Amino acid sequence: MLCAALGACASRPEPIRGPSSTSSASQSEPASCASRYTVRRGDTLSGIADRCGVRWLDMAAENNLSAPYTLRDGQVLLMPGAARTYTVRRGDNLYRIAVSHGMSLQELASINAIPAPYTIYPGQELQLSGTARPAQTASATPPAPSQRPAQTPPPASQPAQQPAQQPSQPAAGAPQFRWPHSGEVIANFGAQPGGRRNDGIKIAASVGEPVRAAAAGEVVYAGNELQGYGELVLLRHGDWVTAYAHNSVLRVSVGQQVEAGAVIAEAGSTGSANRVQVHFEIRRGVTPVNPLEYLPRR
Structure with a gap:
């Protein structure tokens, strides 16, 4: 016994x-x-x-x-001695890949240096063993992302900082992004009080209000497996990715093509949000950029 x-x-x-x-x-x-x-x-x-x-x-x-x-x-x-890699297929997400190979999401993300919101791409090759890779500062090409460790979105209670100045010329190849929601910005991009960092902006909203695609693109993730983000949608626009978090209801599914301005979700306070909001990120490759530098002035 x-x-x-x-x-x-x-x-x-x-x-x-x-x-x-x-x-x-x-x-x-x-x-x-x-x-x-x-x-x-x-x-x-x-x-x-x-x-x-x-x-x-x-x-x-x-x-x-x-x-x-x-x-x-x-x-x-x-099998012993087999190559410890996995090639991402359409419809995959990092959580399911990790579980199917007996790993945690955090372990797989760390080995491949994939930051939250853990965007992966069809054809990308993931390492299934090894040690955490060092961060890189930028990557405009979707395959093989390498970036700092994953972070959980900060609370939305911090006051908004002074908006960054709009650049005279947006980055080459950037889509013409539009606002995903019309509410007030309640937290800006970058360093936050308490040593936290916000990889996007937070926009005030009411429950059920529409969340719209900032540009035409493909849904590469729609779910709630990523800690802190709640109900999350990721859209890919060529070499760019936009993220929409804390929704109450998702209106799209993985693989769906959406037009700019299409309703992709309804606003909510799921995940780590302490009020109803739209957490919005723009990433060039895997590198987060300040959305206020790419959105039209109000």
Whole structure:
């Protein structure tokens, strides 16, 4: 009983199996052991290792598994020595990729130096192992983003600072952005009291008011898995990305093309917001820029 409780006394791991009728992943089916193996109902770590001709201890180490080595249906295992990378596909988000590879969102983001709001792009190659990469100051090309560690949006209670001056010429290739909401700016871009930093601006709103696309683009994220942002929409506009956080309702889905001014959400106070607002960011590649320098003067 003590060995069972500790989960580390057996010489070979025997994770929880499925029903007896499927207690063995079909031996007659060929095992997909080239570099990755997708767990099927009834699989055990030792059984997969035997069929793929590798040591179960090596497989456990490769996938950061520990006793009692429980597997779940659909889990992706890397073969020992396989390339520790993943190529992003349309519809992916960083949270789901991390979970499917037995990682936390923060770990995967840190290894790949991807800041909040964790924007990724189809065709981008992510490292699944390694140490956190150093920050870079800018990147205008979507693949392989590298930026400072992820941050959680600051509270919206800070008073707005003096708006930055509009540049005479916007950055080359920048879309003609429009305001996502007509409310008052209640927190500006940059350093905030208490050592916090705001990667966008915060716009006062009432619950249910429309949040509009700042430019035509593609929805690359629509969900609430990113801590602090609540119900979040990310739009990609070529090399640029806009973020709209703290919504009450999302009106778009991943992969959808939207026109400038289209309603993409309804304002709210989800996530870390302490009042109803629209948290709005503009990023050139993965680098946040001051939205007030790209939005038309009011």
